[in-house]
Amino acid sequence: MKATAVAFSLLAGLTALAQTNQPPAEDFKPAATNQRDKDYPQVNSEGRVRARIAAPQAQSVQLEINGKRFPMTKDANGVWTGDSTPFDQGNHYYGLVIDGAQVPDPGSTFIFGSGSWRNDIEIPAYDQDFYALKNVPHGELREVLYFGKTSSTNRHCFVYTPPDYDKNSNKRYPVLYLQHGYSEGESGWGAQGHAGLIVDNLIAEGKAKPFIIVMENGGISGGPGGRGAPPAGAPPRGGGRGMFNFSAFEQALIGDVIPFVDSNFRTIADQPHRAMAGLSMGGMQTRQITLAHLDTFSAIGLFSGGVISTNDVNNTPGFREKVKVVFVGYGSREIGNRVGGGVGGDPKVNTEALKQAGINTVFYVSPNTAHEWLTWRRSLHEFAPLLFQD
Amino acid sequence: MKATAVAFSLLAGLTALAQTNQPPAEDFKPAATNQRDKDYPQVNSEGRVRARIAAPQAQSVQLEINGKRFPMTKDANGVWTGDSTPFDQGNHYYGLVIDGAQVPDPGSTFIFGSGSWRNDIEIPAYDQDFYALKNVPHGELREVLYFGKTSSTNRHCFVYTPPDYDKNSNKRYPVLYLQHGYSEGESGWGAQGHAGLIVDNLIAEGKAKPFIIVMENGGISGGPGGRGAPPAGAPPRGGGRGMFNFSAFEQALIGDVIPFVDSNFRTIADQPHRAMAGLSMGGMQTRQITLAHLDTFSAIGLFSGGVISTNDVNNTPGFREKVKVVFVGYGSREIGNRVGGGVGGDPKVNTEALKQAGINTVFYVSPNTAHEWLTWRRSLHEFAPLLFQD
Numbered sequence: 001m002k003a004t005a006v007a008f009s010l011l012a013g014l015t016a017l018a019q020t021n022q023p024p025a026e027d028f029k030p031a032a033t034n035q036r037d038k039d040y041p042q043v044n045s046e047g048r049v050r051a052r053i054a055a056p057q058a059q060s061v062q063l064e065i066n067g068k069r070f071p072m073t074k075d076a077n078g079v080w081t082g083d084s085t086p087f088d089q090g091n092h093y094y095g096l097v098i099d100g101a102q103v104p105d106p107g108s109t110f111i112f113g114s115g116s117w118r119n120d121i122e123i124p125a126y127d128q129d130f131y132a133l134k135n136v137p138h139g140e141l142r143e144v145l146y147f148g149k150t151s152s153t154n155r156h157c158f159v160y161t162p163p164d165y166d167k168n169s170n171k172r173y174p175v176l177y178l179q180h181g182y183s184e185g186e187s188g189w190g191a192q193g194h195a196g197l198i199v200d201n202l203i204a205e206g207k208a209k210p211f212i213i214v215m216e217n218g219g220i221s222g223g224p225g226g227r228g229a230p231p232a233g234a235p236p237r238g239g240g241r242g243m244f245n246f247s248a249f250e251q252a253l254i255g256d257v258i259p260f261v262d263s264n265f266r267t268i269a270d271q272p273h274r275a276m277a278g279l280s281m282g283g284m285q286t287r288q289i290t291l292a293h294l295d296t297f298s299a300i301g302l303f304s305g306g307v308i309s310t311n312d313v314n315n316t317p318g319f320r321e322k323v324k325v326v327f328v329g330y331g332s333r334e335i336g337n338r339v340g341g342g343v344g345g346d347p348k349v350n351t352e353a354l355k356q357a358g359i360n361t362v363f364y365v366s367p368n369t370a371h372e373w374l375t376w377r378r379s380l381h382e383f384a385p386l387l388f389q390d
Numbered sequence: 391m392k393a394t395a396v397a398f399s400l401l402a403g404l405t406a407l408a409q410t411n412q413p414p415a416e417d418f419k420p421a422a423t424n425q426r427d428k429d430y431p432q433v434n435s436e437g438r439v440r441a442r443i444a445a446p447q448a449q450s451v452q453l454e455i456n457g458k459r460f461p462m463t464k465d466a467n468g469v470w471t472g473d474s475t476p477f478d479q480g481n482h483y484y485g486l487v488i489d490g491a492q493v494p495d496p497g498s499t500f501i502f503g504s505g506s507w508r509n510d511i512e513i514p515a516y517d518q519d520f521y522a523l524k525n526v527p528h529g530e531l532r533e534v535l536y537f538g539k540t541s542s543t544n545r546h547c548f549v550y551t552p553p554d555y556d557k558n559s560n561k562r563y564p565v566l567y568l569q570h571g572y573s574e575g576e577s578g579w580g581a582q583g584h585a586g587l588i589v590d591n592l593i594a595e596g597k598a599k600p601f602i603i604v605m606e607n608g609g610i611s612g613g614p615g616g617r618g619a620p621p622a623g624a625p626p627r628g629g630g631r632g633m634f635n636f637s638a639f640e641q642a643l644i645g646d647v648i649p650f651v652d653s654n655f656r657t658i659a660d661q662p663h664r665a666m667a668g669l670s671m672g673g674m675q676t677r678q679i680t681l682a683h684l685d686t687f688s689a690i691g692l693f694s695g696g697v698i699s700t701n702d703v704n705n706t707p708g709f710r711e712k713v714k715v716v717f718v719g720y721g722s723r724e725i726g727n728r729v730g731g732g733v734g735g736d737p738k739v740n741t742e743a744l745k746q747a748g749i750n751t752v753f754y755v756s757p758n759t760a761h762e763w764l765t766w767r768r769s770l771h772e773f774a775p776l777l778f779q780d
Contacts, residue, residue, distance in 0.1 A: 035506055055491035057449055078490060096493070100468060101445030103486070103493040109507055110500040117425055117499055133544055138535040140549075143580075145528040154523055159530075166654055169559045190533075264556055 024048050024083050031108070032122045033091075038107040047086040047123045051096065051105060054079045058099050065094040065121070088333070089125035090374025091192055093118055111192045115183040120192050125374055130381050131194040136204035137163030141190045146264075150255035151248070156217065157257070158190045159265065162203060162210035172266045174211045174273035174388040177253065177297075178380075179218050179282025181305075182244075186217040189380075192373050198381050208384040211275075212265055216257050218278075218285055219249035246285045254293060271322065275387050277301025279376045287312075294322040299387055301327040303379035304334060304371055307350040310357050319359075325386045326354060326361045329379030331369035362386060414438050414473050421498070422512040423481075428497040437476040437513045441486065441495060444469045448489050455484040455511070478723070479515035480764025481582050483508055501582045505573040510582050515764055520771050521584040526594035527553030531580045536654075540645035541638070546607065547647070548580045549655065552593060552600035562656045564663035564778040565602045567643065567687075568770075569672025571695075572634075576607040579770075582763050588771050598774040601665075602655055606647050608668075608675055609639035636675045644683060661712065665777050667691025669766045677702075684712040689777055691717040693769035694724060694761055697740040700747050709749075715776045716744060716751045719769030721759035752776060 028042035028050050040052040051063040056078025062069045063082050072082030093113050096105050104110065108119040139162045148155040162173065178195065180188045189195040195213055202208035262269040276297045278286040283305015290297045291312060300308060300323060308326050313319045328351050335347065351363035364382045366375040418432035418440050430442040441453040446468025452459040453472050462472025483503050486495050494500065498509040529552045538545040552563065568585065570578045579585040585603055592598035652659040666687045668676040673695015680687045681702060690698060690713060698716050703709045718741050725737065741753035754772045759765040 038506075053491055053493075055489050057489035058491060059447055059449070059489070061491075098488045098491050098493065099445050099447035099449070101443055101448060101451075101488050101493075103443075103488065103491075103496055104500075106493055106506065106508075110494075116428075116496065118496075133535065135537045135544065141533040143531040143533075145523065147525045154525065166656070169656075266556070266559075 033108055033120055035107060035109055040107045041105060041121060043123055047089065049084040049087065049121055050081065052079060052081045053096060055098055060099055062097040064097055066092050069097060087123055088368055088370065089123050090369055090372055091120050091122050092372065094121050095119055112185050112187050113192065130201060131197050131377055133197055134201060136200055138200050139163050139165065139196055141196050146260050148252055148256035151252045155256065157186050158215040160196050160199065160213040163200065172268045175261060175267050176211055176213045176387065177276040178213050178215050179278030179285055181280030181282050186215050189215045194377055195380060198377060199384055202384050209388045211388055212267060214257065214261050218282055219252060246288050249285060250289050253289060254296065271295055272298050272390060273388060275299035277303065277383060278305055279303040280305045280371065291316050294318055298322060298324045301383045303329045303376045304331060307345060307347050308354060309350055310353050313357060313359060324360060326359055327383045327386060329364040329366065329382060331366045331371060331375035333368065333370040423498055423510055425497060425499055430497045431495060431511060433513055437479065439474040439477065439511055440471065442469060442471045443486060445488055450489055452487040454487055455482050459487060477513055478758055478760065479513050480759055480762055481510050481512050482762065484511050485509055502575050502577050503582065520591060521587045521767055523587055524591060526590055528590050529553050529555065529586055531586050536650050538642055538646035541642045545646065547576050548605040550586050550589065550603035553590065562658045563600060563602050565604060565651060565657050566777065567604050567666045569608050569668030569675055571670030571672055576605050579605045584767055585770060588767060589774055592774050599778045601778055602657060604647065604651050606643065608672055609642060636678050639675060640679050643679060644686065661685055662688050662780060663778060665689035667693065667773060668695055669693040670695045670761065681706050684708055688712060688714045691773045693719045693766045694721060697735060697737050698744060699740055700743050703747060703749060714750060716749055717773045717776060719754040719756065719772060721756045721761060721765035723758065723760040
């Protein structure tokens with residue numbers, strides 16, 4: 001068995017090497033993440049990215065995706081072009097390096113991720129239909145400014161209201177509080193996460209109940225700031241960073257955000273109709289905050305951000321009665337990794353133990369994705385249908 | 391008189407030259423348009439911009455603002471720094487040029503303007519308080535997706551709803567349709583235009599009636615596309631360009647946008663409670679569309695985008711009875727220019743003639759601004775209090 005495994009590894013390595021050295025499939029098309037009318041960057045059927053930029057006097061231009069750099073070459077007109085090796089389906093952060101300067105690619109649009117405004121590039125996924133823009137009723141993504149008394153700051157969040165929210169002015173809705181990861185911000189789920197489109201499509205198919213989604217800044221990782229979509233010139237800009245201490249955000253969420261949402265949106269303002277989920281650091285925040293406030297939340301979603309253990313259940317009075325569903329999702333390529341996959345122990349073992357203990361638990365593994373947005377889009381897509389089913 | 395004018399011009403030229411060659415005032419501060427926690431670019435009290443970027447192998451790096459380029463110089467660590475000459479107060483579009491490659495500055499945030507996603511930089515204005523983020527009740531900026539039957543496309547617009555819109559579920563509101571300029575898009579007024587903050591502040595001071603603002607894509611200049619704030623990876627991306635033929639947008643606005651807004655928002659759906667305004671090309675669209683649909687609109691705002699003439703009034707049956715206010719605004723530095731200032735003749739002469747003809751007309755000149763956003767922010771700030779006063 002061991003020999004077979006080694007042989008398989010070698011074979012896989014050789015295949016990857018061969019792929020790298022072979023000429024790319026010449027079926028490149030402009031990426032979905034491009035600016036309108038921009039021909040580059042492009043993506044081919046193998047998941048390779050081809051970048052292009054005019055830089056007549058440059059000595060060296062590279063394409064950088066997820067921290068890996070790929071050389072580009074100059075033609076007679078001073079235009080540089082270069083291809084990456086194949087990347088997984090989904091959304092990756094990238095940029096260009098021009099004579100040592102790390103700059104955004106002017107051909108792509110911009111999102112806030114990994115600590116700054118930057119480019120992302122979309123490699124079409126086999127299941128991209130679930131987050132596609134379709135001719136179905138759409139909810140709204142609202143940029144909301146308010147003053148938070150607990151934090152004593154002007155706060156900035158996004159609120160998704162489901163289709164027909166404004167047509168049924170007597171109807172009230174449950175709420176999902178949905179958090180971003182470390183060094184990201186409140187814009188991520190609505191932009192590169194496609195949260196609105198995912199839930200629009202599920203509601204149109206009758207697979208999810210309509211609910212409100214609140215996307216606030218988790219408080220310790222900067223964030224995009226600004227007003228308007230895209231990033232506005234207005235304050236709030238500037239802002240602090242901190243270590244993984246979630247207590248200020250816990251206070252702001254319980255003391256400011258939820259009361260603001262309950263008094264400004266038509267929510268069903270009780271525990272059975274309130275859920276919380278988050279990705280990566282947002283999952284850790286979700287675990288800490290929900291366990292401390294089970295009279296506030298009835299559903300828990302952890303996307304690449306740890307697990308609930310049987311110890312957590314045993315140490316939290318009322319857990320069995322109060323929690324309707326625990327969802328744990330990961331990308332297949334991150335399980336066992338230090339970041340994401342390893343937090344709180346093996347998620348499969350943990351969720352199995354929870355199920356055995358009689359907790360309604362769902363464990364999901366996103367095929368062939370790492371600690372990236374396709375894992376989290378799919379996790380939301382799996383989690384949303386489980387919510388507010390009573 | 392002529393000699394005096396020439397002498398004054400010479401003197402102004404020499405002063406400008408002297409300013410350029412003098413060392414800058416060393417009171418530079420990070421710009422309001424920076425990404426959080428980014429120290430550069432900076433702006434000083436003279437309106438100079440100082441840019442900085444690490445580009446160790448570069449041969450040449452320049453700062454480019456409004457098409458003017460300024461050299462930057464390299465230090466021993468490979469970090470380039472350079473200052474511009476003084477610029478007017480307000481918002482300017484800019485970028486960097488690294489060995490001939492025109493790229494965004496990774497220190498700034500991004501807006502959609504002048505045909506692409508790019509950087510803007512804010513030079514603090516003496517009157518910036520009117521668009522500052524304050525602890526007042528805020529409206530929401532909503533990103534709205536819907537299917538337009540007339541255009542047979544998935545449409546994307548932004549809708550500002552005033553403070554307390556969701557608290558008074560029986561109250562209905564008037565609507566301002568507010569358009570962007572050529573090669574810009576539906577995101578501009580909410581982002582670099584600060585439309586929401588301007589109207590929030592006016593409402594808080596009791597200077598404007600609460601109203602809804604609809605910001606749609608004028609249809610012939612591409613646009614930002616996307617869902618979420620900032621630009622999403624999702625469609626709609628791609629899109630066409632065209633010449634200055636506004637009939638497709640006119641049909642979409644009358645046939646799709648207004649019916650959608652009237653059936654999805656709590657509008658007062660009649661002519662007295664509907665206004666239209668726009669900047670530059672959006673002003674020309676406003677003129678054409680309102681004159682053709684005076685049963686739909688009762689107020690007209692043209693910001694750096696032409697005038698209404700007495701001929702227009704005489705050629706449009708019912709104008710005197712139906713139009714409550716005509717507002718014409720310009721920047722002092724653009725009057726007489728081919729772009730903006732010159733459209734439809736001298737705006738001061740034209741508006742005087744309108745007043746003489748008994749039309750309620752307001753002419754506004756923004757001090758020391760050109761065909762840029764501070765002119766248009768100020769124009770909105772002057773126009774909004776005139777609306778829906780009955």
